Amino acid sequence: MTSHSKEAEEPVRSNPTGRQLRFGAELRRLRERAGLNATEAGQLMGIKQTQVSNMEAGRVGVSAERVRALACHYGCSDKALIEALSDMTTERSRGWWEEYRGILSGGLIDLAEMEHHAMLLRAGVTAHVPGLLQIHDHAREVFRQVVPELSPPDIEHRLSFRIKRQAILFKDSPTPYQAIIHEAALRMQFGGVAVTRRQLRHILDMSERAHITVHVIPFVAGAYPGSGQSILYAQGPVPQLDTVHLDQSHGSALIDAEAQLDKYRVLLKRMKGIALGAKESREFIHTIVQEL
Structure with a gap:
């Protein structure tokens, strides 16, 4: 199974955190700077437009591999930004603040x-x-x-x-x-x-x-x-x-x-x-x- 299909099967988050929302917003900014809509971005990546929208809304997880692939397709050459976004994908643990949610x-x-x-x-x-x-x-x-x-x-x-x-x-x-x-x-x-x-x-x-x-x-x-x-x-x-x-x-x-x-x-x-x-x-x- 490829990393792309594995990501597509991840459950959709009903309540993404502020950091997850920010991560998705940065992906959207990269796409918009490339002059692409979500459908066009999905075609480049071989995924559905809804998957692109879910990534940009922070509703699904994204791998570091996919971040780099998106950056390549979007023509982003800012290595520092790409690495910073890739590092954000490795954060899986829940912070102490989650006990106060609700x-x-x-x-x-x-x-x-x-x-x-x-x-x-x-x-x-x-x-x-x-x-x-x-x-x-x-x-x-x-x-x-x-x-x-x-x-x-x-x-x-x-x-x-x-x-x-x-x-x-x-x-x-x-x-x-x-x-x-x-x-x-x-x-x-x-x-x-x-x-x-x-x-x-x-x-x-x-x-x-x-x-x-x-x-x-x-x-x-x-x-x-x-x-x-x-x-x-x-x-x-x-x-x-x-x-x-x-x-x-x-x-x-x-x-x-x-x-x-x-x-x-x-x-x-x-x-x-x-x-x-x-x-x-x-x-x-x-x-x-x-x-x-």
């Missing part, structure tokens, strides 16, 4: 999956301490302010999920993490003065780790682009596989369109440009702690 929103599940696979994470926030740097008591108070109000069990589910996400910063080869935090977020007293003091000290402790950098934008820096939203930029193995996560009041969103990725690269660059340096930022946070 309990928390799909957007949160996709966020944890995105963070887990990121080569580098960059955050830019104005009103909240980044989730990966929040302590238990601070995070619990954040969840208590959610509208509509969460039940105590829902709060605990979200809290445990947030803390498990932070494991990427403590593993043997931790994910590099850069956070740009506005002074407003540092002065928000979620849970009162004592909790705020512990939260700021935790940020200071984390910023001393070699793979974590914290920059503060003080009030005196004035206006800056991107101030109205929380941005988490996940860098992939190649720029085409980067992803932006936006945390908004009506829910979260994952963005991967090339023009939008360029926009958020620029926003984060400009935010960092007006922020204090790492050493100055730690001194600034120390000052806030002393004022509490």
Whole structure:
């Protein structure tokens, strides 16, 4: 049996993950850049149009061999992208976040999956301490302010999920993490003065780790682009596989369109440009702690 026919017999996924959807979207982009429709692509590969559509929708598995064959038929010569997509086909194990599927929103599940696979994470926030740097008591108070109000069990589910996400910063080869935090977020007293003091000290402790950098934008820096939203930029193995996560009041969103990725690269660059340096930022946070 050939690898093509074997793939054709794979069961169709009813609920592909965010990463599987992203993988399929990249296959679709390759096809569209080649100027082919799904029927034409299927004819080149000797498969049905529905199989092409299922691959591009993340509904069926795709082998590394098929990825390379598709790239060849589509005239894609970007070896780094082809290898990055091929590597994605080897991921078969279920991540820890899957145990929360059906309990928390799909957007949160996709966020944890995105963070887990990121080569580098960059955050830019104005009103909240980044989730990966929040302590238990601070995070619990954040969840208590959610509208509509969460039940105590829902709060605990979200809290445990947030803390498990932070494991990427403590593993043997931790994910590099850069956070740009506005002074407003540092002065928000979620849970009162004592909790705020512990939260700021935790940020200071984390910023001393070699793979974590914290920059503060003080009030005196004035206006800056991107101030109205929380941005988490996940860098992939190649720029085409980067992803932006936006945390908004009506829910979260994952963005991967090339023009939008360029926009958020620029926003984060400009935010960092007006922020204090790492050493100055730690001194600034120390000052806030002393004022509490």
